[in-house]
Amino acid sequence: MTHRRSLQQAIAGFGMDTITLAGPLEAKLEAMAEAGFSQVMLKANDLVGHPQGWRAAVKAVHASGLRGTGFQVLRDFEGLSGHLHQYKVDIAKAMLEMCAVLGCKVLLACSSTSTHASTDPDHLARDLRKLAMLALPLGIRIAYEGLSWGRTVNEFTTSWDIVTRADCPNLGIGIDSFHILAAKTPLAAMDDLDASRIFLVQLSDFMWQETRTFEERMATARTFRVFPGEGVHTPQLVEMVLKLRDLGYAGDWSFEVFNDDYVQMPLPFVAERARRSALWLAEEVLRTAQPLPNQLRLRAVRG
Template identity: 55%
Template sequence: MNLSNFGMDSITLAGPLESKLSASKSAGFTQIMLWAKDLAGHPGGLNEAVRLVKASGIRVTGIQVMRDFEGLSGTLHEYKLDIAKNLLQMCKAVGAPLLMVCSSTSAHAVNDRPLIAAQLAKLATLAIPLDVKIGYEALSWGRHINQYLQSWEVVELADHSNLGVVIDSFHMLANQADLDGLVDIPSDKIAMVQLSDYMWRDIRSAEERLETARHLRVFPGEGAHSQELSDLLRRLDRGGYRGDYSFEVFNDDYLQLSPEIVARRAHRAAKWVTDQVLRRSLQVLQPTADHPTMA
């Protein structure tokens, strides 16, 4: 792992698309996760937004986010499928290799694992001709899929080469997830790892969970769960994951700062991960009769 594995998430930065791209590049990042609204809402239109991204030289790691896709039927499913097709076209236009799909919170979604798996596999098949992969993430407040191992169970059931899981540290920390299950997920089935932390140890209610997730996340190294994050990252590294890490940090305070300042904070977080979390300790030489330890 090195700094080139890390990227910004545009949701973390204030300002227009141009400022987000410029701040990320100036801070030393070579990749960025874009939210579809950054492209669709550009004053110059989608084509101009795509031109700006490509001219920046920054690699797009993915597009967020397809919500409430799975577990639906009838006209609701057809509607969501049509939205997903449009997002896939946006991925192709900007050169994004990944479309993020987060687990459904819809009251209309059913807890039918084979159906959920089949619908995700269908979307993954539609994405193949566009050179886009589907990454499925378990929201910690998802209606039926809210644990990372549940998302893996669905992806495993779908058994589709173009579908993987997204590991999100916030949702795992919020759920106090057992990290032992990571060993069951092959590294090549992890589509992306999203990193963030928050400032208190416990989340006491569903309302606090949503408030924290949407407004109060911080970068790794700034929050209250550095030990757990260290453990998570080491396990991923030992398991063979060599893909991208994105700083998905929803924080209202950061949106009041210039994107350059926030991007520099993110770059410090990347260094914290690489220099402190994943540093390999030198093997300690054991004393022998020929080489006794010094008193």
């Protein structure tokens, strides 16, 4: 029991995404807890796909003792007009309701890939401001993530521009290391970010140096990501993590690992790989970069 508490303290800032594991929700939650994690990134399918219904899934999450890192994912929300816009507003309201019942404080919204969406940044900002205002009474923050194959917004630099245009206190950005590595966005651009407006950081790597087309990028993102430390971009990923730490990022680090091989493996096998990755980041990367005596070198997790 003492060992488990020590492990949980060591990786307290890290969590897994349910997308990485196969099987029913309860089994995923149990595997994460057994590996020492205290938080979980949840997706809508975890709830609506539960055999006993979405409220039963919510009870399972609460019973697990794991804190919800966030809830995902609202897609193709911004830039639409007329009936398409109203349709997405209805979807957003349902997503926000599920997020609130789970007790998650962050809803992830990905940049639009729709050819029906406007490319006008002010239109995109206006829609995201509306989404943030819908979330505000529920105490939910919106993390806007630039997909590396997004139509208009496909790098964190552009998502940050849209967020600053929207200028809403509960609207910030989500950082996903895969999209940064795939798009080869210069990490120096992070110096322009306000750490207090980074609401979520998702970490993963992949096994080849580049993705030459949007199609190859999407296929890699959805089928063959790996945990930090397992891929070929370790130096860049370490640099990114340390840059965010030095900027003052104090939020959660979530492993967003889509991998077709992992969903064919026993849950403890995959959860152990995640645990090793979290310990490496916590104890060798973040800890050794800024030595402090006799304590873990992680910033406090924002509540």
